[in-house]
Amino acid sequence: MGDQCDTVAAWIAREIVPHEAAIRRWLARRWGHAVDVEDVIQEAYCRLAGLASIDHIDNPAGYFHRTAHAAASDLMRRAGIINFTLMTRIEWSDVMDGEPLPDQAMEASQELERVRGLMSALPDTCRRVIELRRVEGLSRKETAERLGVSENDVKNHLVRGLQKVMKRMAEQDARMDGDEQADAGRKAERIGKHRPH
Amino acid sequence: MASTGPTNGIDDQAAIWAVEAAHGDMTPESRADLERWLAADRRHRGAYIRARAWLRAAEEAVVEARAAAVSPPVAAAPLVSDNDNERDHGDQSRSFAAPTPARPLRRALPCWGGRIVAGGGALAASLAVLLALGVPLPSLSGGGGAAEEGAGQIVRLRDGSVARLGPDARIQVVLADDIRTITLLSGEATFEVARDKARPFVVRSGDVYAQATGTVYSVGRVGDTGGTVKVLEGSVLVWPRDERDQAVRLAAGGTVTLDPGPEPAPAPDAPPVRRLSPPDMARISLDNVPIAQAAQRFNRVNSTKIVIADPAIGEIRIIGHYKSNDPEQFARAAAMISGGQVRHVDGDIVIFMK
Missing domain, CATH: 1.10.10.10 (Winged helix-like DNA-binding domain superfamily/Winged helix DNA-binding domain)
Structure with missing residues (x-):
């Protein structure tokens, strides 16, 4: 886990971290009763860090969203919760084509501001x-x-x-x-x- | 490490390791300690990566704040207004109230040292319409890198998109709230399109149109009516005149030259752009459908085929709504869900297990 994956690390810091709050809220709201949000977040970071290349990802927020979704699904499958179709149907329409809806793009820029504020x-x-x-x-x-x-x-x-x-x-x-x-x-x-x- | 004392929680421990790795002297012993800790629990790994990312983000924020405090505010590009009566673009100002720096440019800049945040606010205050005759991009002066690429000028549009103008290139930009229209008056230009699904980005070269919602492509003029479109990233729809329903979908690496020639019929009253239908592409809705079955549905309507290399992937069920003409997007989502990977083999999109 040295600095050989520096590009991915830098990308995570710049493109993923600002969306963590939004993903966290989404996880808590949709799946909080079924999975541990911390576990999902950690698993998602794990998967992102395992990426060999990030060149193909043009929408980091959407990618993070899908990664967290996959991580949550796996955790739930492992826990034996199978029928989560209904729960996720609305959220799924968000990831229809990997591009945020305009208002989500707005939210993303607000997230960025919020993270900046936090840093300050x-x-x-x-x-x-x-x-x-x-x-x-x-x-x-x-x-x-x-x-x-x-x-x-x-x-x-x-x-x-x-x-x-x-x-x-x-x-x-x-x-x-x-x-x-x-x-x-x-x-x-x-x-x-x-x-x- | 022992000096830091006892801690509670994985996150606290992860923060200590993250700082140690970035700012400490990692001895072989402490490295082994870290590896042991990481191996003890998969969550440790995730927490560690997260802590490193947050540390890095915090450092970048401090560096950025410092750079902003040290340098004078960056002046906005001297945008030349061409047409004041195009100002009827509804809630334009609202959509741009919180401008974000253009992603591709940010990525091109060095990580550390004097990065300057682009003057988005000043840009947003300018008009929706501009005739950009090679307006340079002063906001990049601090970063170097991207600004030097190519001999032509780089124009940053208000929506965050970037146009790189070749020699002799002239473009006209109209950013309305339902469509972004760029007219290539002459020469050739490359566009890095900021994603905005609600406002397709259409480049017009003569009577040839090329539309994307977020990608990189170049357009060059050919004669009075034609254009050459080259796609560098993502995909672009290309069509002549009002034949949008006959549009060709061009993927990364693809090039097409269309020259429709003189208009056969008398020119219509409204310019073709006005007749552009909204970018409501057909969708494939999947409600808990096995990936194999879903892939068949995409393969029926696309020339680029999806191949599922591993039957185990094909059995995993997927939920969602996807553009029917974008098998790539679906394949990536399917790979993500199934833990597989996407590879391109002989023009096919292959999903296989890692």
């Missing part, structure tokens, strides 16, 4: 560490000297920042779940309108 909430020292390391290109030792902390602290600041961001994002999602429930009906209606037959 990184603790100051953690931000500073990243700036020194990635913008100024300092080594860990130089970074530690500049900040007057130990090299180990440099890592600890990063770890805490990362943990905080990931936690906060899961919390945000938990809060938004309520609104999403109410949205589900409207969404189904909207999809119906897009498909006039």
